Amino acid sequence: MDKLLFGDNQFFGVNHMSEEKARAQSMRFQNVDAIMGVLDAAYDEGVRTFMCTTHDRIAEVAERVRANPQRYPDFVFYPCMPYAHKYANAVTEEGMIGAVKKFLPDEGLLNAVVRGGMSLANKDVEGVATLLIDAEMKMFKGLKTPVIFLQNVVVDLLLGLGVNDAFRIFADHVRKRYDAEPGFITMNMPRLLDVLDSVGIENPIVCSNINKIGFRVSGGQQSYIDALANRKFRAIAMSVFASGALPADEAIKWVCEQPNIESIVFGASSRGNIRNTKELVDKYWSSEEQALSAG
């Protein structure tokens, strides 16, 4: 994985500090050209992995990248699924089963109907889950998706419920069908590591909040620091700026001092901020240091 991954919250009006700012961003990025403009800037600054939700608008981004292989030879997607609001709204409108039916893939329809029909009849969660994964992945056909993530809303829901086998099902399907590494986004990192261990997912890619002020680290900052020091997993840090509560330099410096972090995912809306973040990471996190800490 690259040291820096580019996130997509800023494109969809997700801002954990200010609704005004979130709205300004959703106005600015309602046009895909505006999103592509920022992605181009990131790409040209050397930030070439886009960690993105499976939002409908991302399908348009994927289409542009697919159509311009010369412009984007090294563009990599890390899909994060599902885009939860899509399902939540569908459940409100159509009920649970209706929502599942709505999102079954068109591709291999017969296969889907057979698998889906049997799944619902047999209460076989595995069948439904793999169908939904395939539906979410359709938009990335022909593109590089070496890591595929399960979003935190789903990871943490399953984690709380104790449906631990679901993580195994996701990991197996993503490896087998997409030749990709499974990744897990969570707001409860230490607890998730225990569960992933218990279902035999070794050295997992886990993305969680890691920031100097311990914002939204469930179980507390010390449990996160202990996990980084003592657990075997491939950590990605998100919310490193704690939604803007920390100055960039201080935030990146602290994260780069923590052991065993492989990547940082960040969002930015301007080339200046992208460059600034990249320079800070290069400054505090030289390749050798990273190799040492990862080893």
Next chain:
Amino acid sequence: MVRIAVVGLGKMGISHLSVVRAHPDVELVAVCDTAGFLLDGLKKYTGLQTYTDFSKMLAEVALDGVVLATPSASHVDMVRACLEKGVAVFCEKPFTLSPQESEELATLAKAKGLQNQVGYHYRFVGTFQEAKRLLDSGAIGTVSHVLAEAYGPVVLKPKGTTWRTQRKAGGGCLYDYAAHPINLLNWYFGDPEAVGGTRLNKIFSADTDDEVYSTLYFPGDLTAQLSVNWSDESHRKMTTRMTFWGTKGRIFADRQEIQVYLREPSDAVPEYKAGWTVKYITELTDNVWFYLRGEEYSAQIDHFVRSVAAKSECSNSFESAASTDRVIGMLLADDATGPRSSAVAAAAPKEAKRRFFFGRN
């Protein structure tokens, strides 16, 4: 360990179940829902004890508390059954569809000495708690007006066939969305003396309201305007905002931040200076043991579990939720009456609306 059962596995119930099961002091002993397919899945993958019959569960399982997230119309009977059995109750909002029954249940819970709480989670959001602290401190002086708003994308086209689309079953913007800002108003200012100018309007729904507007009159010349619309997709998800105007300043709060303007510094809250002070949720929220969707959902369950364990009183009690149900009742009655002191209303009484409401309540 506190022995808990979760009843009702809809959107809220399944989220409560996840949070409850992850709580270190809880033994989750049973789950109950009428939909067998969900239960079978849960049983298969988690080994939980499951029931489709609530009475059977209550009879067979030893419980300290129940987390109830069934459709609102079922709350009264289920809450009463729990209380009669000596079981504490955390009930989803709105508490009941009848202010009188809400009060009866509040009295019963008190008489039995059982913990009782309703899921008004905004009272556990750091920014709204900070607003409460500031209001109680008198930092903005005497409050004369409040704007209480909630907007979000729930019903965006004319369809839908779940209980949430029927007012009779406790569905609609008033019960689902407006109940939250009303409950916050109750928390900050108690019960209003009157309401006026209420408008419960349909935009897409056939059997319930999609937008709610009203003026609430509180003691002491304080008015609050309620502006709520759940057919507003310009908001990515539910947005709740409170704005307070006082003689010494103004407060704006939403889930992310609190913006405070003080005309003069206040000794009661020295960290707030004259002029603007902005605080963000990042500094107003403590970490929870387990996070799903927001700290407030975990914090309210934690509060209930701790209260049951310590046999102490819950905040967000049935009694406080009954206040909200009373206001909801006042709004329904006021809307049914229609405009009162206008010439237009005198010339053309709102017969159609009257039929609608009396026909369904």
